[in-house]
Amino acid sequence: MYRGVSPIEIIRAKGLGFKYQQADTGECWALRDISFTINKGEFIVILGPNGSGKSTLAKHLNALLLPTCGEVWVNGLLTSDEANHWQIRQLAGMVFQNPDNQIVATTVEEDVAFGPENLGVPSAEIRARVDEALELVGMAGYKKHAPHLLSGGQKQRVAIAGVIAMRPECLILDEPTAMLDPRGRIEVMETVQRLNKEGITVILITHFMEEAVIADRVMVLADGRLAMSGTPAEVFMRGDELRALGLDTPPVVRLAQELRLAGVELAPSVLTVEELVSELCR
Amino acid sequence: MNMFRSITIGQYLPGDSLLHRLDPRAKFIALLLFIVAIFLVNTYWGYLILAVIVTTFLFTSGIPLSYFFRGLRPVYYIMLFTLLIHIFFTKGGSVLLRLGPATIDSYGIYLGFYMVLRIIFLVVSTSLLTLTTSPIALTDALEYFMKPLSYLGVPAHEIAMMMTIALRFIPTLMEESEKIMKAQMARGADFESGNIINRAKNLVPLLVPLFVSSFRRADELAIAMEARCYRGGMGRTRLRELQATPRDFLAVAVAGLIIAVIAGTGL
Amino acid sequence: MQIKLENVSHTYMPGTPFETRALIDINLTIEQGEYLAIIGQTGSGKSTLVQHLNGLLKPTSGRILIDGKEVDKTAYREIRRRVGLIFQFPEQQLFAETVFEDVAFGPKNLGLPEAEVRRRVENAMLLVGLDPQELGDRSPFTLSGGQMRRIAMAGVLAMEPEVLILDEPAAGLDPRGKKEILDQIDRLHREEGLTVVLVSHSMEDVASRAKHLLVLVDGRQKMYGTPAEVFRDGQELAEMGLGLPQMCLLMHKLRAAGKDVPTDIFTVEDARDAILKMLGVPQT
Numbered sequence: 061m062y063r064g065v066s067p068i069e070i071i072r073a074k075g076l077g078f079k080y081q082q083a084d085t086g087e088c089w090a091l092r093d094i095s096f097t098i099n100k101g102e103f104i105v106i107l108g109p110n111g112s113g114k115s116t117l118a119k120h121l122n123a124l125l126l127p128t129c130g131e132v133w134v135n136g137l138l139t140s141d142e143a144n145h146w147q148i149r150q151l152a153g154m155v156f157q158n159p160d161n162q163i164v165a166t167t168v169e170e171d172v173a174f175g176p177e178n179l180g181v182p183s184a185e186i187r188a189r190v191d192e193a194l195e196l197v198g199m200a201g202y203k204k205h206a207p208h209l210l211s212g213g214q215k216q217r218v219a220i221a222g223v224i225a226m227r228p229e230c231l232i233l234d235e236p237t238a239m240l241d242p243r244g245r246i247e248v249m250e251t252v253q254r255l256n257k258e259g260i261t262v263i264l265i266t267h268f269m270e271e272a273v274i275a276d277r278v279m280v281l282a283d284g285r286l287a288m289s290g291t292p293a294e295v296f297m298r299g300d301e302l303r304a305l306g307l308d309t310p311p312v313v314r315l316a317q318e319l320r321l322a323g324v325e326l327a328p329s330v331l332t333v334e335e336l337v338s339e340l341c342r
Numbered sequence: 343m344n345m346f347r348s349i350t351i352g353q354y355l356p357g358d359s360l361l362h363r364l365d366p367r368a369k370f371i372a373l374l375l376f377i378v379a380i381f382l383v384n385t386y387w388g389y390l391i392l393a394v395i396v397t398t399f400l401f402t403s404g405i406p407l408s409y410f411f412r413g414l415r416p417v418y419y420i421m422l423f424t425l426l427i428h429i430f431f432t433k434g435g436s437v438l439l440r441l442g443p444a445t446i447d448s449y450g451i452y453l454g455f456y457m458v459l460r461i462i463f464l465v466v467s468t469s470l471l472t473l474t475t476s477p478i479a480l481t482d483a484l485e486y487f488m489k490p491l492s493y494l495g496v497p498a499h500e501i502a503m504m505m506t507i508a509l510r511f512i513p514t515l516m517e518e519s520e521k522i523m524k525a526q527m528a529r530g531a532d533f534e535s536g537n538i539i540n541r542a543k544n545l546v547p548l549l550v551p552l553f554v555s556s557f558r559r560a561d562e563l564a565i566a567m568e569a570r571c572y573r574g575g576m577g578r579t580r581l582r583e584l585q586a587t588p589r590d591f592l593a594v595a596v597a598g599l600i601i602a603v604i605a606g607t608g609l
Numbered sequence: 610m611q612i613k614l615e616n617v618s619h620t621y622m623p624g625t626p627f628e629t630r631a632l633i634d635i636n637l638t639i640e641q642g643e644y645l646a647i648i649g650q651t652g653s654g655k656s657t658l659v660q661h662l663n664g665l666l667k668p669t670s671g672r673i674l675i676d677g678k679e680v681d682k683t684a685y686r687e688i689r690r691r692v693g694l695i696f697q698f699p700e701q702q703l704f705a706e707t708v709f710e711d712v713a714f715g716p717k718n719l720g721l722p723e724a725e726v727r728r729r730v731e732n733a734m735l736l737v738g739l740d741p742q743e744l745g746d747r748s749p750f751t752l753s754g755g756q757m758r759r760i761a762m763a764g765v766l767a768m769e770p771e772v773l774i775l776d777e778p779a780a781g782l783d784p785r786g787k788k789e790i791l792d793q794i795d796r797l798h799r800e801e802g803l804t805v806v807l808v809s810h811s812m813e814d815v816a817s818r819a820k821h822l823l824v825l826v827d828g829r830q831k832m833y834g835t836p837a838e839v840f841r842d843g844q845e846l847a848e849m850g851l852g853l854p855q856m857c858l859l860m861h862k863l864r865a866a867g868k869d870v871p872t873d874i875f876t877v878e879d880a881r882d883a884i885l886k887m888l889g890v891p892q893t
């Protein structure tokens with residue numbers, strides 16, 4: 061067991077590599093030599109082009125996949141040790157891209173109860189947790205609804221509630237907004253930010269660059285490697301590198317860059333429309 | 343094609359009637375007893391009593407009648423078929439009509455109508471159960487009744503889980519097949535005309551994508567369940583443990599009483 | 610071709626407890642060479658509307674006129690050929706053993722001769738930027754997500770439609786994949802002269818590309834006009850749960866802060882020029 065846990069660290073990856081066996085092309089290294097630590101309460105966004113290994117990495121953080129080489133610890137528990145798996149999965153809950161393929165039960169409340177039921181929580185306590193979780197994601201009015209009649213954003217919030225009801229330390233979301241409309245995306249992002257304020261560590265994978273600006277830290281994956289890591293301002297400063305990887309910066313950041321090139325003085329940290337407006341009106 | 347989305351499993355309609363509130367296990371047992379009663383009865387008085395009971399429940403259940411009867415449509419053909427079979431092939435009693443070598447006998451008509459009545463009672467009472475009981479409650483009840491079997495190695499929990507997942511995904515898959523069908527129709531596919539062999543061949547562009555996506559769904563769902571600590575029925579608790587109230591025992595007792603009366607008085 | 614909708618309404622499952630009025634009284638004319646974007650929230654009726662344009666759904670009331678003639682039963686097959694519809698996540702409809710066969714499905718259904726089918730397949734694959742020689746014999750299921758999406762698009766283009774309808778063509782792709790697909794559509798519009806109808810959630814994607822925007826709210830047509838007209842009033846769109854494109858939003862906010870800038874601005878380059886002008890910085 062890893063011993064040198066500092067009190068605030070929650071996830072640590074060291075030299076993590078992972079290899080898929082593929083039927084046609086043989087083996088494929090989806091992750092190569094990745095090392096990082098994530099502290100309790102942080103909001104991390106992971107960016108990367110299609111096929112860069114984001115989902116593969118996410119599945120390592122709650123022991124759904126085990127490293128081919130290197131190690132991953134969650135709350136000081138080594139994921140390679142099978143005895144730790146259930147505790148790790150309770151600590152690090154995961155929400156997936158397609159809301160349809162992660163809702164198990166035929167009503168909202170039954171689905172949210174699924175996790176706590178698996179953990180063997182007593183009935184009365186499950187009830188309390190389900191109500192609390194649905195309240196937190198703003199779906200308390202939909203307890204008896206059938207999931208297939210909800211909108212995408214609502215389904216995704218139900219999925220989040222299902223994880224919250226397990227009382228995790230850490231929430232891992234793999235492109236939760238990819239299939240949603242703007243309102244659904246806002247609903248989900250606001251929910252995630254609220255949970256982060258309550259002290260839950262959030263690791264969010266996304267293709268929407270605008271969603272990265274609220275992060276404490278952004279990690280960029282490219283071809284299975286950790287290509288960049290830093291605050292949103294630091295990462296988005298490197299717009300050309302991002303574009304070379306198939307990514308982009310939010311339009312405002314690109315605009316701010318263009319304005320600087322034309323000689324306008326702007327603070328280096330401009331990431332949002334509001335920030336640019338207040339800079340320009342100074 | 344647009345009906346796919348409308349299929350609510352077993353046609354369950356949420357509500358708050360007495361039937362809706364009864365424990366699913368009590369409803370199951372009462373229905374079984376009621377079915378026994380249907381087969382025991384053989385007088386008009388007996389049927390009248392059953393009819394009064396069924397219609398009372400139907401009217402108090404809060405289910406729109408049009409909705410109720412629409413759901414019964416497929417059964418009409420079965421009833422008609424049963425009636426005709428009995429009229430033409432059951433012999434006995436007096437001959438009412440002679441058509442060449444064939445005859446229509448009074449006993450045939452009598453029995454035909456009896457059988458149709460029984461079918462009506464069976465279908466109406468069973469759909470009262472499925473219309474007022476949510477699929478989960480039904481699965482819970484089934485799991486409960488199957489529990490003794492798990493000592494014989496029958497995977498009671500797994501069967502119930504499978505049913506729940508099937509119920510959850512039927513509407514999703516229906517929607518999906520509708521979508522794929524339309525996508526192929528937009529490419530000129532024809533699912534409606536041609537002989538049987540051609541039609542079967544034309545289904546390939548529908549079935550292959552459906553299989554591919556179902557396997558992917560199954561895979562993703564399995565991972566999502568594992569991520570939420572699912573590991574079979576061992577050590578699992580439930581959000582809602584089934585809880586029988588005096589009302590439920592009363593319901594079963596009343597159903598039992600009806601049988602006893604029918605059997606005892608020979609109605 | 611010109612497609613005209615007159616008072617079109619569509620109700621799903623009329624007369625049941627699940628009755629849904631998905632479209633209410635839509636009037637719309639799509640001219641030859643149009644680039645129309647339909648925007649609206651989930652459930653606002655976008656998919657229902659586009660399925661009327663190629664005869665997959667029939668109006669519950671109202672009429673659809675193609676080149677001035679009302680569509681009747683016999684014309685539906687013909688319309689499906691002339692109006693190509695690409696659904697959301699079209700890669701989910703791939704089924705054949707090879708890419709070639711999959712793309713050939715549409716032309717074969719039209720009963721075209723072998724040589725013509727081959728010509729069309731190869732042409733369609735080139736149009737979406739894929740090499741027919743290299744990929745033709747591969748199984749579509751072994752390709753990357755972006756490639757599968759293009760193949761599905763080629764499958765519709767091979768029917769050589771005059772109108773191309775796309776439902777959320779860029780969903781789920783990374784920024785580069787998204788830009789490539791949208792640029793490809795622009796090219797089809799510009800160079801092949803296709804009429805394009807694009808369904809999208811993203812203001813960002815459509816504002817700088819489409820000629821006209823149609824905003825649907827709960828099955829009703831709430832706004833129709835050029836991007837500049839539709840995005841003039843940010844408040845109203847926000848109330849409908851639809852945002853403004855980021856550049857446009859920036860201009861609205863600058864204006865609200867008392868700056869004199871135009872608001873019909875959708876690209877970073879235009880925004881830069883407008884702001885430089887506002888600041889009085891000389892431009893190169």
Ligand SMILES: Nc1ncnc2c1ncn2[C@@H]1O[C@H](COP(=O)(O)OP(=O)(O)OP(=O)(O)O)[C@@H](O)[C@H]1O
Pocket residue numbers: 080081082088089090108109110111112113114115116117754
């Ligand atoms: N089950 C699998 N079997 C074999 N190879 C796989 C499997 N899943 C992913 N891969 C491969 O691993 C690499 C990384 O895939 P991953 O799904 O982690 O990427 P991603 O960054 O999540 O992409 P996306 O943005 O498309 O979701 C890809 O090259 C992919 O082809």
Ligand SMILES: Nc1ncnc2c1ncn2[C@@H]1O[C@H](COP(=O)(O)OP(=O)(O)OP(=O)(O)O)[C@@H](O)[C@H]1O
Pocket residue numbers: 241343344345347348621622629630631649650651652653654655656657658
């Ligand atoms: N086949 C169907 N049967 C019944 N109702 C339907 C069907 N298809 C759509 N609806 C309903 O019609 C309304 C409009 O749906 P539609 O799919 O056209 O919306 P949309 O704007 O395309 O939404 P999205 O952005 O989610 O794709 C919704 O309320 C939906 O639930």
Ligand SMILES: [Mg+2]
Pocket residue numbers: 114115116234
């Ligand atoms: Mg992924």
Ligand SMILES: [Mg+2]
Pocket residue numbers: 655656657776
């Ligand atoms: Mg749609």
